[in-house]
Amino acid sequence: MTQHSLDARRLLCPLPVIRTQDKVKQLLAGDQLTVVGTDPGIMQDIPTWCRINGHTVLEAVVGDREYTIVLQVGG
Numbered sequence: 365m366t367q368h369s370l371d372a373r374r375l376l377c378p379l380p381v382i383r384t385q386d387k388v389k390q391l392l393a394g395d396q397l398t399v400v401g402t403d404p405g406i407m408q409d410i411p412t413w414c415r416i417n418g419h420t421v422l423e424a425v426v427g428d429r430e431y432t433i434v435l436q437v438g439g
Contacts, residue, residue, distance in 0.1 A: 372401035
């Protein structure tokens with residue numbers, strides 16, 4: 365398992381999900397990806413995308429003007 369990160373700050377829907385999808389295509393099953401964004405929509409959009417595509421949300425954190433989602437790439 366390898367840790368990866370994606371900076372989706374200042375991107376508006378649907379770009380954070382598109383960038384997440386593009387990044388996950390480069391990763392292996394079991395890898396973890398931390399996505400940090402400023403669009404509150406990612407808190408709903410990325411978990412929905414994960415559920416549809418077989419990935420697991422490990423953590424979702426609402427910070428001060430930033431939102432962080434940690435996901436594990438499914439097989």
